[in-house]
Amino acid sequence: MNVQIIQTLIVKELLQLIRNPILGPMILFSLVGYLAVFFFMPATLEEKFTLGLYAPDAPAFVFNEFKDKEIKIQTFDSKETLRKAVAKGDYRAGVVLLPENMQKLETGQKTKIDVYFPADTPRELDHAFAVLLTMMFAELGDRISGKSFNIDLTEEILGPDMTGKQIAHRDRLLPLFAVLILLMETLALAGLIAEEYGQQTLQALMVTPMNLRHLLIGKGITGAGLAFLQAAVMMAVTGGLSGHPLLILTALLLGALMVTGIGFLLGSTARDLMGVMGWGVFVVILLSVPAMSVMFPGTISGWIKLIPSFFLVDTVHQVANFDAGWGDVWQNMLMLLLSGGLALWLGAVILGRKLR
Amino acid sequence: MAENTIIAEDLTYHYGERMAVDHISFRVAQGEVLGFLGPNGAGKTTTVKMLTGQLRPKAGQAELFGLDITKDTKKIQAQIGVCFETTNLYEQMSAEENLKLFGRLFGVKPLDARALLEKVGLTGREKERVQGYSKGMKQRLMVARALVNRPRVLFLDEPTEGLDPVSSETIRGIIKEARQHGTTVFLTTHDMLEADKLSDRVAFIHQGKIVALDTPRALKQQFGKRALKAEVASVGGDLQIREIVLDRPETAPEIEALFRQEKVITIHSEEASLEDIFIHITGQTLT
Numbered sequence: 001m002n003v004q005i006i007q008t009l010i011v012k013e014l015l016q017l018i019r020n021p022i023l024g025p026m027i028l029f030s031l032v033g034y035l036a037v038f039f040f041m042p043a044t045l046e047e048k049f050t051l052g053l054y055a056p057d058a059p060a061f062v063f064n065e066f067k068d069k070e071i072k073i074q075t076f077d078s079k080e081t082l083r084k085a086v087a088k089g090d091y092r093a094g095v096v097l098l099p100e101n102m103q104k105l106e107t108g109q110k111t112k113i114d115v116y117f118p119a120d121t122p123r124e125l126d127h128a129f130a131v132l133l134t135m136m137f138a139e140l141g142d143r144i145s146g147k148s149f150n151i152d153l154t155e156e157i158l159g160p161d162m163t164g165k166q167i168a169h170r171d172r173l174l175p176l177f178a179v180l181i182l183l184m185e186t187l188a189l190a191g192l193i194a195e196e197y198g199q200q201t202l203q204a205l206m207v208t209p210m211n212l213r214h215l216l217i218g219k220g221i222t223g224a225g226l227a228f229l230q231a232a233v234m235m236a237v238t239g240g241l242s243g244h245p246l247l248i249l250t251a252l253l254l255g256a257l258m259v260t261g262i263g264f265l266l267g268s269t270a271r272d273l274m275g276v277m278g279w280g281v282f283v284v285i286l287l288s289v290p291a292m293s294v295m296f297p298g299t300i301s302g303w304i305k306l307i308p309s310f311f312l313v314d315t316v317h318q319v320a321n322f323d324a325g326w327g328d329v330w331q332n333m334l335m336l337l338l339s340g341g342l343a344l345w346l347g348a349v350i351l352g353r354k355l356r
Numbered sequence: 357m358a359e360n361t362i363i364a365e366d367l368t369y370h371y372g373e374r375m376a377v378d379h380i381s382f383r384v385a386q387g388e389v390l391g392f393l394g395p396n397g398a399g400k401t402t403t404v405k406m407l408t409g410q411l412r413p414k415a416g417q418a419e420l421f422g423l424d425i426t427k428d429t430k431k432i433q434a435q436i437g438v439c440f441e442t443t444n445l446y447e448q449m450s451a452e453e454n455l456k457l458f459g460r461l462f463g464v465k466p467l468d469a470r471a472l473l474e475k476v477g478l479t480g481r482e483k484e485r486v487q488g489y490s491k492g493m494k495q496r497l498m499v500a501r502a503l504v505n506r507p508r509v510l511f512l513d514e515p516t517e518g519l520d521p522v523s524s525e526t527i528r529g530i531i532k533e534a535r536q537h538g539t540t541v542f543l544t545t546h547d548m549l550e551a552d553k554l555s556d557r558v559a560f561i562h563q564g565k566i567v568a569l570d571t572p573r574a575l576k577q578q579f580g581k582r583a584l585k586a587e588v589a590s591v592g593g594d595l596q597i598r599e600i601v602l603d604r605p606e607t608a609p610e611i612e613a614l615f616r617q618e619k620v621i622t623i624h625s626e627e628a629s630l631e632d633i634f635i636h637i638t639g640q641t642l643t
Contacts, residue, residue: 008460012446019448019485200444204501207408207438208461209430 001217005210009218016192017226022273023188030184031230034177038170038238050074052090052116054082055097061143062097065136082116087158089118093129105141110150113137117157130155171321174240175313176291178231182255182312183287185227186263187280189219193267193351194276202355212355216264216348223263228256240320247319247326251336255312258340262287264347268354290314308339361386361509361540362407366416369402376402378564379416386508389531389541391555391572393548393630395640399564400544401441404511407542408438420509434462437507439498441514441544447487451478451497454486455504462505469504476500477526492523499527509540516550528554548630558630562638572630579636580628584611588618595621 018024054076055062066073076082079096086094094116104111115133117126130153137151196202205215231252235241241248262283270276290310294317304310311332318324318332326333362384369377377399384390394400405411407418409429418425420432446454452469459467473482476496486494495515502510512531516524531541531554545551551558552572559569568575582602587595598618600610602625614620628636635641 004463005461008457012457015453016446016448199447200440200442201446203410203440204438204444204458205461207410207433207436208458209434209463210461211430 002209002214005214006218006221009210009214010222013192013219013222014226016195017188017222020188020191020195023191027184027188027226027230030181031234034181035234035237038173038177050091052076052082052085052094053097054079054094057099058097058102062140065140083158086116086118091118093117093126095133105137105151108150110152112152112154114154114156117155119157126155126157172294172317173291174235174238174320175294175316176288177234177238178240178252178255178316179288179291179309179313180284181231181234182227182252182259183280183284185223185230185256186259186266186283187276188226189223189260189263190266190270190276190280191273193219193264194270194272197267197355198272212352215355216352220260220264220344220348224253224256224260227259228253231256235316235320240316243323244319244325247329248316251312251315251319251329251333254333254336254340255309258308258312258336258343259287261340261343261345261347264351265343268347268351308336308343311336311339359386360384361388361421362390362542363419364403364407364416365418367403367406367413367418368415369399369406369411370414375564377406380561380564380566381416382559382566382569384540384542386540387535387538388556389535389543389554391551391558392542392544392561393546393551393558393634394544394561395546398561400546400561401513403561404438404513404542404544408436408511409433434505435507436509436511437502437505438511439495439502439513439515441517443491443494443498445486445494445497445501448485450483450485451489451500452482454497455501458501459504464505467504472500472503473497475503475530477522490520492519495519496523496526499530503530503534507539509542510534511542511544513544514546515543516545516547524550548634552630560634560637562634562640567637568633575630575633576627579633581632582628583626584623585626586614586618586623587621588614589621599626 017027050072051066051074053063053066053073063073074085074091076085076094082094082096085091096114096116101111101113113133115130117129133153134151141150196205202215206212232241232249235248235252266276266279266283269279287307287309290304290307290313293304293310294313315324315329315332315336318329360383362382364383365381366379367377367381368375368379380399380403382390392400392403402411406413407420407425409425409432412426421435423432425432446457449457451473455469455472456467459469470479470482473479476499478493478496478500481489481493486497489497499512499515502512510531512527515527515531519527528550531543534541535556541554543551543554555572557569557571558575560567568579570578584600584602586598586600588598590596598614600607600614631641
């Protein structure tokens with residue numbers, strides 16, 4: 001392995017990238033732009049209630065009462081499914097209204113109503129919702145029997161108590177930005193590969209002492225290095241490295257290797273920059289989907305775990321936003337290592353075949 | 357007798373069903389300029405690609421400096437220079453950066469990029485990005501790039517095609533200089549005049565086969581028609597052309613009659629061009 005050749009190729013790649021009229025600005029914008037979006041977003045939280053409800057046999061007026069208060073409700077078939085959904089953070093609260101609750105309410109007897117909150121709900125919101133619920137049942141009682149229902153709310157926080165650790169929208173966006181930054185580098189790397197092939201500069205390289213392995217290593221180091229560096233800078237500037245810097249940096253490095261492999265694959269499918277962009281949009285959207293589960297909990301199903309970027313997104317989210325450690329995210333890291341290694345190997349093999 | 361730098365034996369390549377190079381054999385001596393001539397699609401570039409290790413021959417073998425091109429590809433590539441038919445420079449880099457990049461890949465220390473650029477007439481433009489260069493300048497830079505490792509064999513694939521006279525002349529000068537320094541030059545072209553001027557020997561390739569291989573002079577003698585051409589003034593004052601074919605018993609009396617009976621304005625000998633010979637052999641033109 002000739003180190004001088006690889007060094008020369010890395011310098012060439014960087015020079016090409018910086019001077020490329022499309023890819024150069026794209027790389028710069030991806031870092032500056034995402035940082036700007038992050039800092040323009042409010043650092044505080046402002047949310048509306050979404051409520052999960054398990055209420056078999058509950059009369060329609062109960063549902064209407066929630067709707068009148070502009071609370072979005074979703075009914076569940078069982079108490080367990082409701083608990084799971086709330087624990088996942090899909091709903092701001094979950095309420096259980098069993099048939100015996102309704103019977104007691106109608107006969108004026110005191111009854112206990114279970115209310116669930118997800119772990120990251122601010123305590124103020126828990127209290128506000130409890131008050132709101134009490135008022136609602138008072139109104140309901142007035143309407144039905146002329147006197148307030150006598151209820152006793154049992155509040156339960158599902159999962160580890162994250163009181164005081166609630167996160168703002170911009171922090172929820174952080175994993176998405178990390179993935180997008182890495183993906184911009186993927187597009188840039190794939191673009192350079194496609195240009196090298198389309199403009200036949202590769203032919204000129206291949207009649208020198210350089211071989212295909214040098215080329216793949218040179219491009220791989222440049223692509224992964226730049227992707228990692230940009231993502232690390234972004235995390236550092238946004239404070240994402242304050243808790244477990246080594247863990248986050250390791251996750252980003254594995255993510256950078258994964259996207260480099262994807263860059264190789266993209267580069268091997270396209271013949272020019274436009275082709276890369278065409279396929280690239282599809283890849284960017286696909287790999288960004290897992291980040292939506294962090295931004296909009298409950299809107300995405302479990303199948304997103306099939307998308308390898310999920311393990312990066314989830315790790316960054318857990319570590320940067322909830323102070324998770326190695327023990328909490330080791331499974332994600334393992335999957336990230338495996339998917340990154342697989343993507344890199346597959347990309348190198350397919351690109352190598354095309355270039356050969 | 358100079359040592360053979362290139363030896364090709366039964367070299368063959370086909371793209372699927374289409375035969376591109378059909379069992380060709382030839383040798384090129386050290387310091388020789390071999391003109392490899394043929395129309396587009398005849399197999400010239402495919403031959404260069406096999407000899408430079410870009411394509412693996414489907415059959416036959418080739419050696420450069422006694423090394424097998426399929427086994428010692430990288431050793432051979434370290435000692436050759438290739439100027440491609442298509443412009444393939446790094447357009448966002450300057451001429452100097454392009455040369456230095458390849459110099460480092462070849463491990464040339466130190467590379468005098470300025471001297472190379474001066475040789476191809478690009479002094480003063482070395483810091484400009486290549487994307488702003490004319491076609492002729494780019495082609496000259498490609499030739500300079502092919503020289504960075506002081507190659508023992510220089511492969512030039514249509515180096516002057518579509519170029520202005522100045523750029524073409526610069527490149528011809530470089531080929532002559534390389535030859536003087538003992539570099540073997542493998543020149544593919546369909547410009548017969550250029551091949552005639554520069555080549556020690558020429559090979560005609562047609563439909564993947566070498567149909568003739570010799571010095572231009574020998575080919576002309578073998579296949580060409582030697583003649584005298586005279587411009588004579590007619591009675592009305594118009595110029596007319598008279599042609600007398602040489603090497604026949606009646607040649608001398610015809611020349612004598614020409615001077616006796618007509619007013620000769622100009623007279624010159626005419627020999628067949630390589631293009632005429634190519635047409636004579638293949639029945640086809642070069643274009």
